[in-house]
Amino acid sequence: MQLTVVGTGYVGLVTGACFAEMGNEVTCVDIDERKIENLKRGILPIYEPGLETIVSGNVSAKRxxxxxxxxxxxxxxxxxxxxxxxxxxxxxxxxxxxxxDVARDIGRYLSHYAIIVDKSTVPVGTAERVREAIAAELQARGVDIPFDVVSNPEFLKEGDAVADFMRPDRVIVGCDSDTARDRMRDLYATFMRNHERLLFMSVRAAEMTKYAANAMLATKISFINEIANLCERLDVDVESVRRGIGSDSRIGYSFIYPGCGYGGSCFPKDVKAIIRMADDCGFEPVVLKAVEARNEQQKQLLFGHIVREYGNDLKGRRFALWGLAFKPGTDDMREASSIVLLNALIAAGARVTAYDPVATQAAHAELPESWFKSGALVLANDQYQALEGADALILVTEWKPFRHPDFERMGRLLKEPRIFDGRNQYDPQRLGEAGFRYTGIGRSNIRQPE
Ligand SMILES: NC(=O)c1ccc[n+]([C@@H]2O[C@H](COP(=O)([O-])OP(=O)(O)OC[C@H]3O[C@@H](n4cnc5c(N)ncnc54)[C@H](O)[C@@H]3O)[C@@H](O)[C@H]2O)c1
Known part of the structure; x- marks a missing residue:
């Protein structure tokens, strides 16, 4: 099939490359000329495991x-x-x-029957607005060209996007035309040869499904974070509680890891948008508002722990920070917890040396240039270099190389053997034995060396 994907970001580029991998001929379009120039020269705008190989293979194959x-x-x-x-x-x-804008452009140039697929995450009713925008342009041109608008929200996870797209749990298609339904079934059949995971529904239901999925996942995270905060006050280790509830098959282990808050380009904005959708139709979304409020507070938690230890004035202190991306496996820093923490630390007078395996370029794009110029923020070349002479290590993103580090070396490099663990990656008992003082999320019952 001949496909066009408009928007060449995390979703568009993965979508285009994976459809090409299945033998389709795909054109990826973006208004960002630099992005397209770079892609033509084989330079990807994002870090996503496995994507470079698929892109270069399909460019060479002219698909x-x-x-x-x-x-x-x-x-x-x-x-x-x-x-x-x-x-x-x-x-x-x-x-x-x-x-x-894209819908209007499609209306301006459309010359034959086409299916327009909303893959972006959009509020209920958007497909209708897309349809109207295209129809208005066709009318202005005085032409009558049939077209269908379909909702096909994307569920890929950054860091695992190619695998998610190639082996989806399910594909949601909201559609009210038989032609479009058949075409979408054809297109996705290659991704699900073993069993049918293609779910057809109304366009509005498909639009809602995407928000409901992200809101559910965000709810699980905010729920366990709330439990963690309660555990901290009741002298209970939340990690025991997490295992205790995760083993219940009705609950499961996924998305119940306590931490310093969710970020990224999806959960924060999608929770906000679904709250807004509810407000707009006069419905009070009490659960969703609480999910968002808990997350905002959770992003402040690490700073709260640091202030408790060192006081409000952090002048003269320097902290090592591991992980800037909003989660491991991606260079995406949109709404990352690291940004909230860095703002608080630097406003309180601290200096930070940060290390992230891939988000260096993103850090320069997302963070104020003045931090780099003044030396308030320095990016280290490796995880151990960041520790040299720092008052403590703060772990924000649980990249794999941070999981089993050389604690002996860390103890020698840090000014004090002190760790604030925003993702509960370490065993406090073992760290205690190795002479570290440790603060995790919801783990206050663990005895620390004085
Ligand atoms: N990032 C994710 O993990 C993820 C997962 C599922 C769904 N989504 C949804 O998918 C959508 C895209 O997200 P993303 O993270 O890929 O965004 P992104 O910001 O990485 O990419 C969007 C791209 O669209 C381009 N663009 C904007 N206007 C354009 C136009 N008129 N013509 C052509 N290109 C144009 C931009 O230049 C940019 O390259 C969003 O609605 C998001 O909520 C994202």
Whole structure:
């Protein structure tokens, strides 16, 4: 099939590359000329394990190409995926400007029957607005070209995006036309040869399913964080509680790891957007508001632990920080907990030496240049270098190389053997035996060396 994917970010590039891998001919379009130029030269705009190999293989096979011209791509394709960003407006609602810009462009250039697929995460009712935007342009041109609008939200996880796309738990398609349904079934059949995981539903239900899925996952995280905070006050180790409840098959282990809050480009904005959708129809989303409030507080937790230890004035202190990305496996720092912590530490006068295996470029893009210029923030070249002479280590992102570090070496490099563990990666007992003082999330019952 001939496909066009509009938007070449985390979702668009993975979508385009994976469809090409299955033999389709794909054009990925983006308005960012530099991004497209780089992609043409084999330089990817994002870090995503396994993606580079698939992209280069399919470019060589001439199944995948990149362009800034939607008009050229439209002439050749019959299915168009809209995979542009939907960032939050100041009121929390999803900003649909980019989605509707693409819809209008499609209407301007469409020349034959086409299926337009909303892959971006968009509020209930957006497909209708996309349909109206395209129809208005066709009408202005005085042409009558049939088209269908389908909702096909994406569920990939950054850090595992290629595997998720190639072997999806399920594919959701919201659609009200038989032609579009058959075409979408054809397109996705190659990804699910063993059993059917393609779920058809109404367009509005598909749009809602994406928000409900992210809100559910965010709820699990905020729930365990709330339990962790309670454990801390009741002298209970939340890690025992986590294992105790995760073993219940009705609950399960996934997404119940206590930590310093969720970030990323999806959960924070999607929880905000679903709250906004509820507010807009006069419904009070009490659970969802609590999920968001707990997460905002959770992102402040590590700083609270640090202030408890060192006081409010952190002038003269320097901390080592491991992990800037919002989670392991990605260079994405959007809404990362590290940003909240860095802001608080630097405002209190501390200096920070941070290390992240891949988010160095993202750090320069996301964080104020003044921090780098003044030396308030220094990026280290490796995880141990960051520790040299620091008052303590703060672990924010649980990258694999941080899980089993050389504690003896760490003890020698740090000014004090002190660890604040924002992801409960370490065994406090063992760290205590190795002479470290340790603070995790919800683990206050563990005896520490004085
Ligand atoms: N990142 C994820 O893990 C993830 C997972 C599932 C769903 N989503 C959803 O997918 C959508 C895209 O997310 P993302 O993280 O890939 O975004 P992104 O910011 O990484 O990429 C969006 C791209 O769209 C391009 N763009 C904007 N307007 C355009 C236009 N008019 N024409 C062509 N290109 C245009 C931008 O230049 C950018 O490259 C969002 O709605 C997001 O909520 C994201």
């Amino acid at each position: 995948l190409q990149f362009s800034t011209s939607l008009q050229d791509a439209l002439a050749a394709s019959d299915v168009y995926f809209i995979a542009v960003g939907t960032p939050p407006n100041t009121d929390g609602s999803a900003d649909l400007r980019y989605v509707l």
